[in-house]
Amino acid sequence: MTTDSIEATERLNAVRETMGRAARLTGRTAADITLIAVSKTQEAAAIRPLIAAGQRSFGENRVQEAQGKWPELRAETPDIALHLVGQLQSNKAADAVALFDVIHSLDRPSLLTALAKAMDAAGKRIPCFIQVNIGAEEQKGGCAIADTPALLRAARDADLPVAGLMCVPPADVEPAPYFALLAKMAREEGVDRLSMGMSGDFETAIMLGATDIRVGTALFGERPAPARSLPGSGRGMIRNSRAT
Ligand SMILES: *Cc1c(COP(=O)(O)O)cnc(C)c1O
Numbered sequence: 001m002t003t004d005s006i007e008a009t010e011r012l013n014a015v016r017e018t019m020g021r022a023a024r025l026t027g028r029t030a031a032d033i034t035l036i037a038v039s040k041t042q043e044a045a046a047i048r049p050l051i052a053a054g055q056r057s058f059g060e061n062r063v064q065e066a067q068g069k070w071p072e073l074r075a076e077t078p079d080i081a082l083h084l085v086g087q088l089q090s091n092k093a094a095d096a097v098a099l100f101d102v103i104h105s106l107d108r109p110s111l112l113t114a115l116a117k118a119m120d121a122a123g124k125r126i127p128c129f130i131q132v133n134i135g136a137e138e139q140k141g142g143c144a145i146a147d148t149p150a151l152l153r154a155a156r157d158a159d160l161p162v163a164g165l166m167c168v169p170p171a172d173v174e175p176a177p178y179f180a181l182l183a184k185m186a187r188e189e190g191v192d193r194l195s196m197g198m199s200g201d202f203e204t205a206i207m208l209g210a211t212d213i214r215v216g217t218a219l220f221g222e223r224p225a226p227a228r229s230l231p232g233s234g235r236g237m238i239r240n241s242r243a244t
Contacts, residue, residue, distance in 0.1 A: 008049035011219050015202075019213070022206035033206060036083050038198075038216035041223045044069045050219060051077050059104075059214050061086025063095050070099065085166075085195075085214050087141040090114035097122050104129040104166045104195050104214070107143045109154060116158040127163035128155065129195045129212075132185065134178045135170035142167065145185070152189055164193030164211065175201045179208040 020030040038059040039047050047058070047069070056079055060066035066082065074080050084100040087107075093114035096103060106112060106128040119125050130151055133142030143151050148165070155162045165186045169178035179196050186194055186209075197205025199218035206213065216223065 002049070004046075004049040005052050008055075008219075009053040011221075012050065012053045012055055015215060015218050018203050019206060022203045025207055026209065028206075033210065034212040036085070036195075036212060036214045037219045038085060038214050039220065040065065040086070040216065042220050043224075044073055046220060047073060048076075051080070055219070057081045057083060059083040059085040059216075060100075063088070063092045063099065066099055067095065083212075083214075094118040094121065097124070097126060100126065102127050102129070102163065104212075105131045105141060106151075106155065106160075106162075107131045107133070107141055109151065112151065112154055112158060112160065116160055119160070125159070125161050127161045129163050129166035129193070130155065131166045131168075132182060134167040134182055137170055140168065145181075148185060149189060152191070162191055164191045164195060165189075166195035166212075168198075169196075169201075176204050176208060179205050179210070183209040 015035065016030050019033055019035065023029050023033055034057055036057045036059040037050055037055050040061045051073065058080060060082065063084070070082055081101045082099060083102045083104055084096055085104045088096055088103065088105050088111060090111050093111065097115065097118040103115070103126060106115065107130065115128065130148060131142040132148050133140050133144055136145065152162060165182050167178060167182045169175040182196055183194055193211040194209050195212040195214065197210045197213040199215050202210070202213040202215055
């Protein structure tokens with residue numbers, strides 16, 4: 001095995017171990033929880049070792065970026081499930097429906113209309129999570145808490161399969177109360193799945209009922225610096241040359 005694949009296997013095992021510990025506290029096992037490896041900004045060469053280690057569910061936050069790398073990776077490994085975890089513009093709904101198996105970011109009626117139309121045209125239905133703006137943050141995507149029951153009803157009326165609820169709690173504060181609130185909303189609305197928990201808080205999320213966790217950094221190491229950073233600034237390269 002190459003260094004890359006040993007490292008990918010170790011990271012995956014470490015995440016699975018933590019998942020198992022948290023899951024057992026809720027009467028479940030790691031196998032009951034879907035681990036989505038968020039591969040945004042990672043190149044195919046960084047993703048392949050994780051696929052080789054057995055990981056099959058991956059998440060991306062931009063349609064265009066995903067279109068660039070996943071057709072080839074999927075041709076190599078057909079049983080990949082691809083999750084869209086980032087905000088979706090209505091004019092990209094058809095592209096998203098063509099490429100992704102699950103959408104985690106349905107958050108408004110106009111997008112619901114666009115997705116229903118795209119699914120009709122494609123002749124398939126793909127499960128969607130309703131993203132809730134659980135911290136009522138101005139700048140963040142997600143449906144307002146008060147508007148969520150109506151969006152859920154509209155999705156059901158449009159025959160759009162609702163998988164569950166998804167959230168990204170506010171940064172830098174204790175996430176548990178937000179996870180608990182999302183879980184309560186899901187119970188009240190009668191939806192089963194909860195997409196919540198990232199590298200820093202997936203253990204807490206699982207203890208509070210997460211069924212789908214979205215983990216990037218803990219599986220891939222720190223993300224490459226965004227493309228817009230100045231060449232020669234060097235910080236991203238230095239960070240990324242290290243193992244963790
Ligand atoms: C990037 C991202 C993640 C993964 O974040 P990490 O902290 O790297 O695990 C999860 N969910 C969404 C919506 C993201 O954009």
